[in-house]
Amino acid sequence: MIDDDATDPSEEELAEAAALAEALEGRGGDGTLPEDAAEAAALLRYAGPEGELSGARAEAILEDLVAGGLPERAPVARRPWWRGLWGAAVMSGLTAAAVALLVVRSADRVGMSPHAGASPASPAPSAVAPPSRAEAELGRMPVPLPAPPASLLSAQAEASKGKAERRRLDAEMARYRETVLRDLEARYPARFGARARAGGAR
Amino acid sequence: MRGEEARPGDLRWERRCLERFRAGDGEAFAALYRAFAPRLYGQVLMPKLGNRQAAEDALSETFRTLLERADRVDVDDRSLFHWLARVAANKAIDMHRVKARTGRALSSFEGLLSPLRDAGGPADELEARDTRAQAQQAVARVLPALNPRYRRAIELRFFEEQSRERCAELMEVKLGTFDVVLLRALRAFRKEWEAQLVAMAGEGLTPAGSDR
Incomplete structure (x- = not known):
């Protein structure tokens, strides 16, 4: 059995008790707040009614969250159909140009034109x-x-x-x-x- | 989604909710909130903040983050709870940083809970274990070991939620005296808590006294 209730409190203990009382009222503790006791108090509150989120409080928080509606999500921009065709045409042109370039360069390399580059x-x-x-x-x-x-x-x-x-x-x-x-x-x-x-x- | 029972931990249900929420379904968001808010509050925020108002604010901020970042939530093959718990933990850290500015008294008591969590096996907040229920059982074991006067002060202030003045009146002492009695009661409680829980953890027992 723990019992040290008989001793008179010191000045320091009185200051700590006052700071703890303030903290338990929800006001910030100053430098004299006894953290060990404050943590024990928080644990006891957790084990008590405060440790559980009441249904009413939970719904109030939810209501507040969705009060302004869900945030606007950036819509996925849908391109008009003709822009798709335009893109395909450009890509086809580029591909054709690349193929033509390859053919011409290959012809040069294999000497399809016997006199190509055959200067003296x-x-x-x-x-x-x-x-x-x-x-x-x-x-x-x-x-x-x-x-x-x-x-x-x-x-x-x-x-x-x-x-x-x-x-x-x-x-x-x-x-x-x-x-x-x-x-x-x-x-x-x-x-x-x-x-x-x-x-x-x- | 309306009327559908919340099933945290059921990944298919979570994915479905998340997809519908991303598509703009507010009911899906509400379903996710109702599924995870109580657990986040009780298992993450209260232990880290030790303050009801601060925990509620952090809870709100956590779900506001979900609202804003729904498209970027990456949960892989885990429950959304883990993502929310990480966000909530960061919110709690932010609150501790600005404690001086807000004037809130915040006291993390995670350290006091750790013997309970250790005794309960691998830490996964989504498992059926209820940290708060374990804490309640442990408190019930520790309180009888205290001086009856201390125990009375704790019960009045924390379980009956009486005001400080009313507590002093019921205990027939001056207000300042009650403050000192409560301070001593809390220190005595902590000492006994640590002694009992460390011993239980060493023996591999849960607070309820059953073998793991």
Whole structure:
């Protein structure tokens, strides 16, 4: 049994008791508020009637909450149907342009136009970067034939002049074939290996 | 939603309410409020604030947050209660921060409840355990150990909710004397509470005296 009720209160205890009494009335306690006793009081109130939210109070709070109505939610903006069509048309145009650009660039790379970029100042045909070995093995890359050198073109132009010019054209053609076969061998080693080179040498 | 029984913890019911509330159904909001408000008040806000008015204000603010942020509530696969409890806890912290400005006396007694919660197993406020009911049982065990005069002061002030003046009158003492008696009674109660609950927690017993 706890009983220390007999002793007289000290000044400090009197101040604490007064501060606690104020706090229990709902007024803020000052620096002398005994927190230990205040916490015990709060616990006892919790165990008592105050610890439960009464139905009436709960409904009053709810009523206050919804008094102004539910907050406006931003409506999901519905676009007119023609704006959808417009968007689709723009997207189709962009896609078509991208595809066209890819086709043109691919054509350039595979040398679909034999004279494209074949000016006399062009680098040697073998300078065209071959695809990687894996790409070549897969056979998915097109075969970019080397552009004919300017010397071959001039030999072709003069071939009709005489025997010497025809021999020069033959020599230029042999060199060009050698270049083509070398590139093919690099790109398709399985198909154009030593046999292709042997054929080129014939 | 009207007339539908609130079923906190039934996730499908909660999701349905939340969806309808997001679509602008005020009844769905009211259903969620009625399902969770009492539990938030009793298990989260009162222990953190120890003050009825402050707890009610924080409860209102918590649901106002739900009203305003319904579209952003992310509950994953858990009950909405956990989201609300987190918001409510933050509101309580805010109230403690501005305590001096509001002049409210706030006393968190969560520390005093912790032996109860520890004895009750893993802390999940949505489980059937009722912290307040456990606290009431524990108080009922602790009070008889006090000096009868102290016990009388506590009963008059906290359970019969008599005014301070009326308490002094009923105990036939001056007002200042009653204040001192109550202060001592509360300290005696706390001492006994801690002793009994720590002992019970050590033995793995709940306040009702049954094994866990």
